[in-house]
């Protein structure tokens with residue numbers, strides 16, 4: 001039910017990581033500045049808390065990005081995860097990126113900047129040294145084609161739904177109202193201007209001073225309601241103008257769980273290991289029948305996870321070859337018939353686990369037959385857009401990088417109250433027109 005008054009200062013669309021984090025931090029900022037309280041904030045979700053991508057995310061929290069602006073922002077976000085690990089169900093086990101020679105220089109530059117910003121990590125170079133380092137963690141390590149290891153001592157992973165419920169409790173504790181089962185279907189504008197003055201919902205209208213959009217994979221729908229362009233001109237890193245580029249493109253993230261006892265994934269000394277991310281150009285053969293699966297660069301990530309009851313992770317996503325407007329976002333996630341992982345992923349990912357560690361050889365029979373994975377909306381350069389539109393609407397469109405971005409809501413809250421964030425500046429919409437895009441890496445993932 002909408003509140004009886006049809007006016008509230010701040011309406012936030014979406015009870016995922018961005019909507020909830022913005023709500024919570026905005027409540028704290030309002031209180032601290034004597035400008036109001038959590039009662040001035042209303043979060044509206046068409047389904048419920050964690051109903052979107054935040055509720056199905058693998059939950060990996062890392063700093064490892066080739067783009068300096070992403071790294072600085074992630075360092076800020078990791079600090080927020082660490083600030084209340086219990087409430088956020090956060091496991092600070094660290095993160096390891098293993099890479100082939102084609103990515104060596106990229107990862108070396110990441111390691112260098114991590115040193116500069118004081119982000120604790122170890123960088124190992126050379127095939128033999130990498131193998132020795134990994135065998136020191138897992139005695140059965142056997143991955144090939146690795147010439148660098150970046151071990152981030154911070155980061156790790158969190159339990160998807162539980163962390164969102166923890167965050168929602170914090171927001172509610174600060175006075176924020178969260179209404180579930182109400183959908184925003186349009187926006188109201190001022191009579192003589194294009195300024196947005198409120199939202200139209202399935203339960204009536206509500207006027208407000210400012211709106212924050214944290215709609216995850218539904219961002220393209222909300223974008224359309226805001227009458228923002230679905231095609232834009234992009235000045236590329238090559239200096240050329242690319243006309244009529246789709247604003248949104250969907251990718252499908254393939255993930256799943258090997259249903260073994262998660263303890264099988266522990267380290268040599270019986271502790272929880274870091275999250276492992278392997279990219280390699282060594283050929284990958286099937287652990288079922290020996291056929292060649294990949295002969296070009298490929299990558300996977302995995303972790304033992306007691307929440308998923310097994311070894312959980314994923315591989316490179318695939319691009320959905322349809323215009324955004326014809327992609328069925330609903331039913332979302334594990335409810336979708338179209339975008340859940342299937343047989344091809346199962347064989348690839350389990351074979352890749354066996355490629356990395358001997359303990360996983362022949363374990364494909366224990367794959368958990370349950371729907372997993374989901375889709376995400378990506379921007380033209382696959383990096384987030386954090387910006388104001390129609391004067392009063394702040395859109396947080398994370399280009400599917402965002403579960404780990406717990407700190408973005410705090411920075412957005414500060415911007416709403418007048419303090420511009422240097423960390424958010426590189427993510428404005430204007431970068432597409434000016435060509436100030438983020439550098440691209442040699443990783444097989446669109447988000448690294």
Ligand SMILES: Cc1cc2nc3c(=O)[nH]c(=O)nc-3n(C[C@H](O)[C@H](O)[C@H](O)COP(=O)(O)OP(=O)(O)OC[C@H]3O[C@@H](n4cnc5c(N)ncnc54)[C@H](O)[C@@H]3O)c2cc1C
Pocket residue numbers: 013014015016017018019044045046047048049050051052053054055056057058059060061182183184185214215216217218222253254255372373374375376396398399400401402403404405
């Ligand atoms: C399978 C998968 C694994 C992932 N793993 C990771 C990972 O390990 N680490 C990482 O950092 N990122 C990961 N991501 C990306 C990450 O999950 C998303 O970037 C992030 O959760 C997006 O958060 P959000 O708050 O923007 O959106 P969401 O969490 O999707 O929340 C949006 C909410 O908005 C609501 N909503 C939508 N439209 C309306 C409307 N019109 N009216 C009212 N409510 C509306 C929805 O019901 C939903 O609850 C993964 C994504 C997927 C799909």
